Amino acid sequence: MDLLMSVPIASYFFSTSLTSWSTSLNLLFFYMTWTTLILSHSPLKIELFGTLGLRIVFWLIPSLFFLLIDTLLPSLAETIKHNGASALPPRDAKSISRLLGLALLNLALETILEGLLSLGAALYLQAPIFRAATTLPLPWQIGKHIALLFAAREVLTYYIHRYILHAPSRNNRRLPGQHASCAHRRRAAPFSLLLMADHPLPFLLHRFVPLYLPALLMQRHLHLLTYFLFFGLCTIEETLTMSGYTIVPGIIMGGITRRNAFHYARPTGNFGCWGVLDWVHGTSLGGDVMKDVKEEAEKHHLKEKGEDAADGAAGMLQNGIEGLRRSARKRGRKSSAGWGRE
Incomplete structure (x- = not known):
């Protein structure tokens, strides 16, 4: 610790x-x-304890806190939940213990699998899988790598979730059945504990592979601190958007939460993380990501701000031109006065 x-x-x-x-x-x-x-x-020890710590701080502790609110204050919680009282978690100790035990089992499996993969890759490459140097990554490197990792995560999550975990039963009975029996056991908005309370194999495919595989493919180009930041941001996002609350801050995050609620209530769409590929493929339920972007722009009055900025720039340009004209006229008058004295 x-x-x-x-x-x-x-x-x-x-x-x-x-x-x-x-x-x-x-x-x-x-x-x-x-x-x-x-x-x-060792870099491997830092990696494993770091990711485990991020999961505990940004998923386990908030999930237990949200669960406490939902079970002890159900009348309050149902007013801020998508679908109201139907979205509240079970209140009996047996069901809660089962879900918590499954979630902790998946957390342990995720950590062990990451350790084995990182150790195997390090032995093959004869070097740590992530660049665990004393030199800190530059901000532009962090931004570039984070953008690539989020894009790859969106692609992997969508296609794994839609074509493997929600594939028609005639194509693959095992994985969709396991995912449906655990993650979609009830048709209602989720709560944060369900983030990891899935059958172990679907959980690893749905939550772990899109998170770890892109980072693994980048090999030693990715600094360990950048991986920690990406891992922490994803964990925060998933914990909040799986909470089922209508009060999740931000229109974008609120939109993801709403789409998660629709997916768990009716698992026929909203397969991606951010909803970009759902919008592309037409599988969005309850509004798509472009609607969220439009609402975000309207919220911050981006159109008016853009017009004001354009008017301000035009005004500055006009003032500059008028200043140059006045300067030219002054020089012309001085020049004429000089010739007159001669």
Whole structure:
């Protein structure tokens, strides 16, 4: 546990929101701690304990907190749930214990499988699978790699989810049946604990492969800190959008939550993470991602802001032209006055 708590990773990735003085101290403290960690532990150990810690902090603890609200305050919870009271989790201890046990089993399987794959790849490459150097990644590298990882995750999630886990039973009976009997046992909006409460094989295909395979394919081009950031962002997103709450902040995140609720209530669409490929393939339920983008633009008045910016730029250009004309007229008058004196 000391390894999980030894890296103040938030101080590095979110330090831009602080003052410049505190940012410098946070970066210095993070760099010193990260360097010490790299020199004292193996990259594989840091990777496994880091991802396990992210799952615990950003999924397990919030999921148990949401579950506590849903079970102890059902009258309040049903008012902020998609589909109301039908979306509330079971309240009997046996069902909750079963779901929690299955989720923790999948968490352990995910960690073990990642360890085996990373160890095998490291032995084959004769080097750690992720670049666990003391040098910190540059911001533009982080942004580029995160964008690639999210795009690959969207593609893998959609096609695995739609064509393997929701394939017609005549094509493949086993995996769709396992996924339906666990993840879709009830037809209602999900709650966050269901993120990992699926049959182990469908869970690994649906949640682990799209998350880990793109990072594995990037091999040593990907810094371990970038992988941690990607893993943490995905875990936060999945935990919130699987909560079933109508009060999830942000139109984009709220839209993903709404589409998840539709998928679990009627599993005939909304197979992707962000809904981009659902929009492309026409499998969106309850509104598509383009509707969310439009609502987000209207919320922030992007059209009006764009028009104001264009008017401001035109005004500045016009003022500049008028200034140049006035300067030219002044020089012309001075020049004429000089010739007159001669």
